[in-house]
Amino acid sequence: MGLEFLLGVGVVTALNTVLALLLVLAERFLADYGPCTLALNGEKKITVAGGRDLLATLKDQGVFIPSACGGRGSCGLCKVTVLNGGAPLATELPWLKPDEIARHIRLACQVRVKHDLSLQLPPQWLEIRQYRTTVSSLRDLTHDIKEVRLRLVDPPEIEFKAGQFIQFEVPPYERSDETVYRAYSIASPPSAKNEIELEIRYVPNGICTTYVHRHLRLGDPVTINGPYGDFTLRPGEREIIAIAGGSGMAPLKSILLDMAEKEIARRIRYFFGARALRDLFLLEEMKTLEQRIPGFEFIPALSKPDPMDAWNGETGLVTDVAARYLPDASEAEAYLCGSSFLIQAAIKMLTSKGMPRERIYFDDFG
Amino acid sequence: MKQPPNLQEIQEAMRPGRLSQTGFLGTDPRPLGDILAEDDATVRRLGLSHEALADRMAYFREKGVAGLGVPVDVPPHFEVRVDGVRGRMPCPFRHPGLYPKVFCQVKNLRTRETITFSDLQIHMIGAHGFYEGRGSAYRLEPETLIRVLEVSPAESSFNTPLHEAPGGAPSDSPRE
Numbered sequence: 001m002g003l004e005f006l007l008g009v010g011v012v013t014a015l016n017t018v019l020a021l022l023l024v025l026a027e028r029f030l031a032d033y034g035p036c037t038l039a040l041n042g043e044k045k046i047t048v049a050g051g052r053d054l055l056a057t058l059k060d061q062g063v064f065i066p067s068a069c070g071g072r073g074s075c076g077l078c079k080v081t082v083l084n085g086g087a088p089l090a091t092e093l094p095w096l097k098p099d100e101i102a103r104h105i106r107l108a109c110q111v112r113v114k115h116d117l118s119l120q121l122p123p124q125w126l127e128i129r130q131y132r133t134t135v136s137s138l139r140d141l142t143h144d145i146k147e148v149r150l151r152l153v154d155p156p157e158i159e160f161k162a163g164q165f166i167q168f169e170v171p172p173y174e175r176s177d178e179t180v181y182r183a184y185s186i187a188s189p190p191s192a193k194n195e196i197e198l199e200i201r202y203v204p205n206g207i208c209t210t211y212v213h214r215h216l217r218l219g220d221p222v223t224i225n226g227p228y229g230d231f232t233l234r235p236g237e238r239e240i241i242a243i244a245g246g247s248g249m250a251p252l253k254s255i256l257l258d259m260a261e262k263e264i265a266r267r268i269r270y271f272f273g274a275r276a277l278r279d280l281f282l283l284e285e286m287k288t289l290e291q292r293i294p295g296f297e298f299i300p301a302l303s304k305p306d307p308m309d310a311w312n313g314e315t316g317l318v319t320d321v322a323a324r325y326l327p328d329a330s331e332a333e334a335y336l337c338g339s340s341f342l343i344q345a346a347i348k349m350l351t352s353k354g355m356p357r358e359r360i361y362f363d364d365f366g
Numbered sequence: 367m368k369q370p371p372n373l374q375e376i377q378e379a380m381r382p383g384r385l386s387q388t389g390f391l392g393t394d395p396r397p398l399g400d401i402l403a404e405d406d407a408t409v410r411r412l413g414l415s416h417e418a419l420a421d422r423m424a425y426f427r428e429k430g431v432a433g434l435g436v437p438v439d440v441p442p443h444f445e446v447r448v449d450g451v452r453g454r455m456p457c458p459f460r461h462p463g464l465y466p467k468v469f470c471q472v473k474n475l476r477t478r479e480t481i482t483f484s485d486l487q488i489h490m491i492g493a494h495g496f497y498e499g500r501g502s503a504y505r506l507e508p509e510t511l512i513r514v515l516e517v518s519p520a521e522s523s524f525n526t527p528l529h530e531a532p533g534g535a536p537s538d539s540p541r542e
Binding site for chain 2: 068069072074075076077094175176177178180183203204205206207245246273274275279303304317318319338339340341342345
């Protein structure tokens with residue numbers, strides 16, 4: 001009886017060992033895709049080790065694809081054309097429209113590099129670089145929005161357009177055991193090439209925002225990559241309606257500073273929503289910009305000012321306030337930044353005032 | 367306690383780095399079935415149901431959306447802010463659809479307590495009775511949820527069996 005039991009244990013152990021060995025061998029010989037060639041836009045060719053996802057593989061080669069979730073397939077930003085990549089996975093389908101599937105668009109984070117791939121990327125993505133920076137300034141703008149200034153170290157300068165964003169690399173720390181990336185708009189003007197400014201609002205339990213608000217210190221090294229995005233001022237003479245709230249201030253501040261420096265004198269009305277006076281920030285900077293840009297008017301709106309605020313400005317939801325100012329928006333164009341709910345409400349209001357949907361611009365962070 | 371293979375597979379999907387960076391289980395070493403059973407017992411002991419809690423959470427979420435990212439007052443003594451970040455999350459219990467990363471922060475001005483939850487958590491509580499594992503930064507203790515949101519037994523019902531969730535409209539989480 002005892003011998004039979006020991007024999008049984010021995011057989012099971014031996015079988016487990018054989019199965020484990022088979023798995024190791026399969027991993028070694030079957031999952032080894034060897035070197036693969038990635039052809040970028042039919043021109044540049046790079047040789048990479050196969051086996052990893054396309055987003056990470058390209059990043060290691062200095063080719064940065066926009067991504068707000070760091071490659072988990074939960075943001076839908078890292079769309080690339082993979083001419084010979086096969087059909088999209090089920091995890092990609094919620095993010096892809098039928099015409100995008102027909103055009104062989106895939107999420108780079110979901111494509112595993114198993115063979116040579118032919119890729120089409122927007123040319124500007126090939127200009128995206130990684131930058132080593134150090135924190136040169138930290139300032140609380142409100143109780144939950146922090147201004148972060150990063151001095152560029154290597155390379156020492158960045159070229160970007162007002163309104164674009166970068167990806168902020170968060171190193172492993174107590175809330176996360178791996179590097180993560182999050183997207184933040186640049187608040188400084190493109191003329192300030194050796195230092196960028198970000199405005200980061202705390203998100204409860206957010207990995208990056210907790211790191212920035214609770215752990216980031218003056219002088220800390222920070223790696224970023226960018227610039228990304230097309231939330232930039234369109235040329236023309238149309239009146240500009242800007243609507244924002246919270247950290248949505250950042251790209252609009254960059255655009256306004258750029259307009260001031262370039263002496264662009266278009267009429268622009270900027271509606272900024274907050275609850276009470278303590279949630280407003282950069283008021284002095286906006287006043288200064290009103291003096292520098294002839295057609296600029298900053299209109300803050302408080303949805304519920306405290307009695308002690310002694311507020312005599314506009315009150316109500318920012319979209320309601322903007323609606324009161326805009327009997328007809330059919331000839332203007334709009335730039336929106338803030339909560340996805342704010343953007344949805346602003347689009348509804350602006351289109352009801354006659355503004356064509358295609359003249360409403362925003363970064364779809366929602 | 368040994369648990370059915372389907373729960374074991376779901377528990378595996380809840381580990382860090384699978385569906386989300388930090389996972390859903392925190393440092394909780396218990397099998398998923400035990401986690402669900404203990405929270406279910408707690409909610410029942412308090413005379414409530416998971417659906418009642420989820421309904422209350424959805425109520426505040428709905429009220430908060432009107433603020434367009436800015437806090438709003440909700441009578442009699444709540445302050446609610448609803449906002450979102452880019453992205454969507456799948457339900458680890460394999461419901462179809464993706465839940466946008468929207469979070470709802472409810473401050474009870476009477477008790478001065480604040481609680482934050484996502485659309486995905488509203489779904490996971492209502493459909494699965496899942497409040498996340500102990501040690502998860504996102505765990506919602508049922509007692510805390512009931513106290514802060516002031517959910518009363520009168521709002522409760524016990525219509526949906528545990529682990530047999532309806533499809534439900536996709537909602538979500540700010541989880542990273």
